[in-house]
Ligand code: ADP
C-alpha cells in the first residue's frame with residue numbers, strides 16, 4: 001500500500017524482537033488511532049508479519065515517507081510500561097546487545113500472541129486390562145495426572161515420542177480432555193504460617209518498612225536456616241497489601257516443591273512459576289497474566305526478570321551470590337545486577353538474600369550504597385554444624401582390595417556412627433559420572449573430546465565416555481586407539497565411583513545418587529527429594545543439585561569428597577565461589593534439633609578458604625579476597641569486559657583476534673590482555689581466542705568497547721561475543 005500522502009507526524013517507532021539494531025519506523029494509517037508507547041502492534045516485516053512494541057526512544061530514520069510501511073493492527077492488551085521499556089534499553093546499552101535482542105528475551109515465547117484455539121490434552125484413566133506395557137509407556141503413565149496436557153508436552157516432559165502418547169490414548173489408557181486456560185489465585189495476606197522470632201521480626205520490620213518508600217536495596221544476610229525465607233515473605237505481603245505485584249528470583253534449582261509448599265502455607269496458594277521446565281502453553285498464559293496483572297506474585301529463575309509486570313512493588317533475589325544468575329548464552333547479563341536496575345527504574349525496594357553475599361554486594365554495603373540486615377543465628381533449637389577439615393595427606397584413604405578408595409578413614413568412621421544412629425549422610429562431589437579422565441596405562445594416551453578442549457568423562461552407568469561440554473558420547477572402548485593395549489585406567493572419582501565405594505563399605509546401607517543430570521524431570525527430582533526426606537536412603541551421594549533449598553531433618557553428616565575442587569584455574573572468583581559452595585553444602589547438615597557435622601577432605605588444609613570454613617568466619621577470608629582484587633583493580637574495584645572470537649577455521653579466528661588486538665584501545669586506566677587462545681581453545685568444534693579489557697572504575701567500559709569494535713571489520717565467518725562483567729573465563 002502506498003503511504004505517499006502521509007506526513008512525518010504519523011511515523012512511530014516499533015521495536016521488534018529481533019537480534020538486530022534498534023526500533024524501526026512505521027506509519028499509523030488513518031484507520032487506526034495513534035498508539036501510545038508500549039502498545040503491542042502487528043507490523044509487516046520483510047515478507048512476514050510480526051508483533052512488536054511501540055517505542056518512544058529512537059529517531060526517525062532517514063527514509064522517504066513513501067517507503068515507510070503501515071502498522072497493521074493494535075492488540076487489545078495493556079501497554080508495556082515505561083519501566084519495562086527503559087529496562088530493555090538499559091540492559092541493551094549496558095550489555096552491548098541490540099534492544100531487539102533484549103525485547104526478544106522479554107517476549108519469551110514466540111507465539112505469545114497467537115490464540116490458544118481448541119486444545120485437547122490427555123489425563124489418566126482406569127487402565128484397560130490387556131495393555132501392552134513398554135518402558136516408554138510406563139514413563140508416560142507415571143507422568144500423567146488429572147490435569148490435561150497436550151501429547152507434545154507429555155512427550156517432551158517424559159522424553160518419549162508423542163506417538164507413544166497417542167498410542168496409549170488409542171488403547172484406552174489415557175482419556176482426552178479439553179484444556180482450560182490457567183487461572184492464578186490471589187495470594188492471601190491474612191494468613192500467618194509461622195510466628196517470627198523476636199530477632200526475625202525486627203529484621204522483617206526493617207525490611208518491610210522499605211516498601212512504599214521507593215527505590216532501596218537491602219541485603220538480607222543470614223546464616224543457612226536462620227529463616228530468611230520466612231522474613232522475605234513479609235516483604236512480599238507488604239507489597240501485596242499495597243496492591244502491587246511481587247517478583248522472587250531464585251536459582252533455577254532453588255525453585256523446589258519444598259519452597260513452593262512453604263509459600264502456599266504462608267499465602268494460601270502457590271505463586272505463579274517461571275522456569276525452563278514450563279510448557280509453551282503455560283509460558284504463554286503466565287506471560288499474559290503477568291502483563292494483565294492477574295499474576296500477583298511470581299517466583300522464577302533469572303529470565304523472569306524480564307516479564308512484563310505492570311505494577312511491580314518489590315523484588316527479592318534469593319541466593320543472590322549464585323553464579324547461575326549470570327546468563328552466558330544469547331544476551332549475556334547478570335540477573336541480580338539487572339534486578340537492581342529494574343528496582344531503580346520501577347522505584348521500588350529490592351532485597352538481596354544470601355548466607356554468603358557476593359563480594360560485589362559486600363562492597364556495596366561497605367560503601368553505603370546498599371543497606372544490610374543480619375540474622376546471625378539459626379532458627380529455634382537448630383545450631384550451626386561443626387566443621388572439621390580432614391588432612392588427606394595425614395589421613396589418606398586406605399584402598400580396600402582391588403578398590404581404589406577416595407574416602408578417608410576419618411570420614412568412614414563418622415559415616416558408620418551416623419548410620420548406626422539411623423541418621424543420614426550426604427557425600428558431596430560436584431562431578432557427574434564415574435571418572436573425569438580415562439587414560440592408557442601403557443602409552444599414556446588420554447581420551448579427549450574431538451570437538452572440545454576437554455577430557456571425556458567415563459560414565460559406567462550406560463558405559464560411555466561423554467563430553468560434558470558438547471554432549472559428544474562414545475561407548476567405552478575396549479582398547480587404546482593408539483597402542484592397541486587394553487589397559488585403560490579410570491582416573492579420579494565422580495559420584496558413580498563414590499557410590500561404588502559406599503556400596504562396598506556399607507553393604508547394608510541404602511544409597512541414592514542425585515546428580516544435576518539435565519535429563520531429569522522436575523517430577524523425578526521431586527521424587528528423589530521425597531525419598532531423602534522420608535528416609536528411604538541412608539547415604540546420599542550428590543552433586544551441586546543438593547546444595548540449596550532442601551531441608552532434610554535427619555541429615556546430620558555432610559562429607560565433602562574433594563573440597564579443593566574448583567580452586568584451580570585462573571577464574572577471578574574461584575576462591576569466592578568455592579567458599580560459597582562449601583558453605584551452602586555445609587548448611588545442609590543438622591537443620592533440625594540434631595546437631596550436624598561437616599567434614600571437608602582437603603590436601604591443602606592451610607588454605608585461606610579451608611581455614612575460613614573451619615573457623616566459620618567468612619569476614620577474614622573475604623576481606624583478604626577483597627584486598628587482593630582491589631590491588632589488581634579487578635571487579636568490583638575496576639571494570640572488566642571480555643571478547644571471545646570464535647570460528648570453525650582456526651586461522652580465520654586467530655587472524656580476527658589479531659586484528660582486534662592491533663586496534664586495542666589504550667589510555668590512562670585502560671589495559672587490554674590478549675589476544676590469546678582461550679583456556680578452552682576448542683569448544684563444540686569452534687576455535688576460540690580471548691581478549692580482556694580492564695579499565696578503572698570511573699571509565700565507561702561500554703563506550704570504550706563500542707569504539708573498539710566499530711573500528712574493526714571482521715569476516716562474517718567468525719563470531720565475536722562480548723561479555724560485560726564476565727563471570728566465566730574458559
Ligand atoms: P534460610 O532461608 O535462612 O536458610 P529458612 O527460611 O529456610 O532459612 O528457615 C529454616 C527452617 O526454619 C525452615 O524449615 C523454616 O520453616 C524454619 N523456620 C524459620 N523461621 C521460623 C519461625 N519463625 N517459626 C517456625 N519455623 C521457622
Ligand code: ZN
Pocket residue numbers: 449450451452454467468469470471472684
Ligand atoms: Zn565436546
